[in-house]
Amino acid sequence: MRILIVNAGSSSLKLSLREGDREVAATTVERWEGDGHDSPIRDFIEQHPTPDLVGHRVVHGGPRFREPVLVDDEVLDHLDSITNLAPLHNPRATAAIREVRRLLPNAPAVACFDTAFHATLPPAASTYALPKEWNERWQLRRYGFHGLSHAYAVRRAAEMVGQDLHEMRVVSCHLGAGASLAAVRDGRSVDTTMGFTPLAGLVMATRSGSVDPGMVLWLIQNGDLTAAQLSDVLEHHSGMKGLSGTSGDLRDVLAERETGSPDAALAYDVFIHHLRREIGAMAASAQGLDLLVLTGGIGEHSPDVRRDMASGLEHLGLWIDQDANESARGDTDISAPNATVRTVVVKASEESEIARETVRAAPL
């Protein structure tokens, strides 16, 4: 069975063609707008054998989609109706779904949601302390994101340490341009740092992460800003980019910091502070910690972040081996021998998770 995986993220489009568990072709298109001006999807499909099945990443499933779903007209209409829940992400996904349906009208397509993994959050963790009527009327709740990445990473990490995922308390760290943590207990997500939208939680490349809601109101009342301007700043000009004044790419921030830039140094310190603090919070929600998983561009490739994250978390039983940390490539256990918490790096693969879920949900 040949499966095409379509992963439309906030900045890139990743296409992958799989036969069983094997990836036979892949491409990443940076800065794909999904506005119909170019069709990297058409090019990819034309250049490779025809897939039998298609799996799509869709960031927000809204209140309705708690597991993968076979796409039909009604599902697509419903997805259109909830695009405003994730305006950076969902429109690209629905554009990709439409494009693939046009090119491959006979291939069943399955939508896999970032939010689905967090559908298991207990009400105490998913509920905002707002008027009950508001929560019901607008389906306000903590949805959580990066679920496809967290699901894959924790399963792979459990396999690497040779233990049953259902018997471990795990904190999963997806640290890419967007970043979130998940607390996993009995194999299920019990808490996460993102919320109703992917703007909440950790400091990110260009997103602010959580800020005081009172401050947002203050800015609207005193800062002479429209909602659109404020949204643009919080989504695209905040985070490490906003603080460093240059770029949200951690590699640039680290290079600037080396040259003595105090702004870049502070951007990095704020990022690390929130990362450590939220790991502590997630460990509390998981009622302890046996396994810490690091994935995403930063989690996989930055020994600096892994070292500075670990420093200060020894009280949890977490120590990493500095040589293993420096030399880690791909899936690597970087725990120190005395650690009671295992720390592992996992190469992110939302695509593996989508492939798995697509096969499960498809009528073949």
Ligand SMILES: Nc1ncnc2c1ncn2[C@@H]1O[C@H](COP(=O)(O)OP(=O)(O)O)[C@@H](O)[C@H]1O
């Ligand atoms: N060698 C590296 N050192 C530090 N950071 C890195 C390195 N390689 C990638 N990154 C970081 O990873 C981020 C991208 O993560 P990735 O998961 O690929 O992106 P996305 O969230 O868009 O899917 C970049 O912003 C960059 O800061």
Ligand SMILES: CC(=O)OP(=O)(O)O
């Ligand atoms: C949900 C989310 O933030 O996704 P990404 O990291 O791809 O922007």
Ligand SMILES: [Mg+2]
């Ligand atoms: Mg990503």
